[in-house]
Amino acid sequence: MDKKKVIVRFYRFKNRLKEKTAGLAPGKVSISAEALEAAEAALEKMAEDYPDWVSGLIVKLQEQHGRCVDSPEKRRESLEAINHIAHDMKGQGGTFGYPLITTIADSLYGFSYSRDEITDNQVELIKAHLDAMRAVIRGRVSGSGGEIGEKLIDGLNQAIAKYDK
Amino acid sequence: MSDYDFDRVNVLLAEDSPFIRSLLVNSLKVLGVGNVFAVEHGGDAIHFLQRVKNEPMKVGVQQIDIVISNWDMHPIDGMMFLRWVRRHKDSPDRFVPFVMITSYSEPERVLQAREMGVTDMLAKPFTIKNIGDKLISIIERPRQFVHTKDFFGPDRRRQKLEFEGPERRVLTDKSEGVEIIRG
Numbered sequence: 001m002d003k004k005k006v007i008v009r010f011y012r013f014k015n016r017l018k019e020k021t022a023g024l025a026p027g028k029v030s031i032s033a034e035a036l037e038a039a040e041a042a043l044e045k046m047a048e049d050y051p052d053w054v055s056g057l058i059v060k061l062q063e064q065h066g067r068c069v070d071s072p073e074k075r076r077e078s079l080e081a082i083n084h085i086a087h088d089m090k091g092q093g094g095t096f097g098y099p100l101i102t103t104i105a106d107s108l109y110g111f112s113y114s115r116d117e118i119t120d121n122q123v124e125l126i127k128a129h130l131d132a133m134r135a136v137i138r139g140r141v142s143g144s145g146g147e148i149g150e151k152l153i154d155g156l157n158q159a160i161a162k163y164d165k
Numbered sequence: 166m167s168d169y170d171f172d173r174v175n176v177l178l179a180e181d182s183p184f185i186r187s188l189l190v191n192s193l194k195v196l197g198v199g200n201v202f203a204v205e206h207g208g209d210a211i212h213f214l215q216r217v218k219n220e221p222m223k224v225g226v227q228q229i230d231i232v233i234s235n236w237d238m239h240p241i242d243g244m245m246f247l248r249w250v251r252r253h254k255d256s257p258d259r260f261v262p263f264v265m266i267t268s269y270s271e272p273e274r275v276l277q278a279r280e281m282g283v284t285d286m287l288a289k290p291f292t293i294k295n296i297g298d299k300l301i302s303i304i305e306r307p308r309q310f311v312h313t314k315d316f317f318g319p320d321r322r323r324q325k326l327e328f329e330g331p332e333r334r335v336l337t338d339k340s341e342g343v344e345i346i347r348g
Contacts, residue, residue: 007342011260011310014348017230018304021169031196031297032168039195039293046188053184091182091237095290 050096051137057085058133065130068123075118082126083112097142100149104132121163128159172199175226179210179234179246192296200226207241211249218257229261231303236267244281251282251317260310262303282318
């Protein structure tokens with residue numbers, strides 16, 4: 001007899017995760033209110049630390065920028081380090097109420113992504129990004145930042161248009 | 166009404182940003198999750214799961230219950246990691262619930278992850294409530310797994326809609342060519 005051809009397999013398993021977390025007793029289960037509150041408080045606490053954390057990263061970017069200036073032959077290496085930090089920053093600015101940091105980090109990320117050559121002007125552009133980030137954190141410019149935010153981003157884009165060559 | 170006890174739950178978290186990583190580890194721990202194993206990218210996550218399979222005693226965990234992974238990571242991103250979990254022969258559990266974190270909420274990205282067999286998506290920026298809701302959804306509403314020639318993953322139909330009328334689906338549980346595996 002021909003083995004029948006299977007077109008689709010459905011896998012239906014016992015809900016072991018439910019057994020593990022809620023036991024076998026019937027009834028509605030929820031996440032403990034105290035745990036939720038505690039977790040929210042912990043998240044808020046971390047969000048408060050966010051500007052300090054970004055400042056730490058800006059210092060690291062600053063060091064790499066300094067290396068670009070001091071040892072032009074090692075620019076590629078520094079650029080890679082900058083790209084890595086920018087990637088890290090662009091992922092979470094929005095999560096903690098600083099979308100401008102995400103925008104600027106995103107620009108820096110694109111700018112530092114796999115470049116072979118980097119001119120002195122372009123090294124200056126890295127600095128322009130750092131200055132903009134610093135302005136955001138120093139001024140605690142959260143959200144889109146309104147007029148100040150717009151000015152910062154405009155200024156940065158103008159600098160890129162002018163010096164990215 | 167009682168509370169979930171997440172104490173015996175093992176979560177594997179792959180997230181490349183140290184800040185978000187510690188944030189998630191912290192949030193999960195405060196919610197009561199017993200074990201959170203955090204790694205930096207998809208490659209490390211694959212390596213970790215291989216170790217869970219080959220030397221569980223050394224790693225200190227028999228089974229990962231939930232995987233939470235960022236999408237955008239280097240060098241191995243969340244999609245490559247998901248593909249490995251669902252399709253690779255060395256994967257210790259091809260059925261493990263897999264939550265993808267992403268700041269991309271475009272429908273196309275969501276669709277792409279769904280076709281690769283993602284269980285759920287967690288969009289950045291997220292709140293504690295978002296994380297809690299994902300945990301509840303994974304525990305309370307697991308979906309059957311579907312395996313066809315071009316798909317393997319949780320059933321992409323989430324809703325069970327009542328339908329009055331004749332059954333017109335080509336395949337039902339009783340059709341030839343349909344195999345049901347229970348466990």
